Amino acid sequence: MLTQLSESTEMYLKAMVELGEGNVVAVGRLAGRLGVTNVSANEMVHRLTDQGLVSHTPYKGVSLTKTGQAAACNVLRRQRLWECFLYEHLKIEWARLYELACALEHATAPEVTEALSIFLGDPKFCPRGNPIPAADGSFEPLIGVSLREVPVGATVHVLAINATETDALRYLQDRGILPGCEMSVMEAAPMDGPLTLRIVGQD
């Protein structure tokens, strides 16, 4: 059924979940995320549509079909299980987990995925704090708040990191901004400008 999707296909599907705001994603955002041109993303969206993985309403956006959703969760599961393995057992640097696990995920057969999950003790979250979809495809997204929506002065716990680029992750890592960390918002510059944070336990 999941006839074996190409690496590229898996990346598109995963990207859709990762930036899936309410399920409909603009093709342009997909393109940006995947580092391809809008034209290329558009072509690919057509192919994905033909395969029944997404549905595309021109000028509106793309959304995952049932099948696409299942496939995407499966990719996410592999990705995040590998992140756990690389972090806990191979002691790989936190900031590189996403990148390195991403390469492995496309090469992982179902029996390896499930054996890996068992080996790891069926973890429910990856080292970036994101939930790991279950083997049956069930997947409950985090209930949390984007940092941008936190009022100035409030103190929060970091639930998960959404960034995926190694550089961005390293930036956070260097400042100790990891899941579980506690911080308060000191200042928010206008026009989506920089946030000034105080990390609890640092000065």
Added chain:
Amino acid sequence: MLTQLSESTEMYLKAMVELGEGNVVAVGRLAGRLGVTNVSANEMVHRLTDQGLVSHTPYKGVSLTKTGQAAACNVLRRQRLWECFLYEHLKIEWARLYELACALEHATAPEVTEALSIFLGDPKFCPRGNPIPAADGSFEPLIGVSLREVPVGATVHVLAINATETDALRYLQDRGILPGCEMSVMEAAPMDGPLTLRIVGQD
């Protein structure tokens, strides 16, 4: 330097080591092993030559250059380390190790390879009995004898399995023909016909 080789390139290089009889391999045998036509293998050999990975003497065969040798050993190292991991930690069926590890090997960054080796305790042999090249590329092939060369009546220990196809491996697995097993050659049919073996400990 090892600029990142394509999956296909890595497969060709690995195949050359695996069936490297005295280092010069006929293009036809490469094609057979990789399941492509002779024409395709020939084209690919050209590309590999252009990349300085192999050297090809028409009508004679192909051999690995220094660079190609190093790259091939590196692939082999990844392959066999993953075999160890899949077998010892994920409890994957012996006959499927090659196939599943093969997929992972191409997606494995250097730091993952080395961290994996440490995690596994720097194993020297894979579950098929073949040596794992060292991180520096050093690699001493096994000293053993092909079963076809064993005289009738002799008793031998199985040092390593060379087969890579899952079906062939499963055939051996089902008969308990694994590294370490002891057997004697009862009969050898002419013209490279079947061998009749007695496995020590079985009747």
Added chain:
DNA sequence: TGGAATAATAAGGCCAGCCATATGATTAAT
């Protein structure tokens, strides 16, 4: 030495996934 088997090359084609450039269509905001 001549023929069979094997190897190499040439020519044309396919597919996925990307690219650029250019032209329409739609949306949203003034």
Added chain:
DNA sequence: ATTAATCATATGGCTGGCCTTATTATTCCA
């Protein structure tokens, strides 16, 4: 209502890796 920005589409092109179907070289063996 007009316009800028975004999105879609058409066209043509590229690369890697594979394919088939010839045709031509070479090797090896009888």
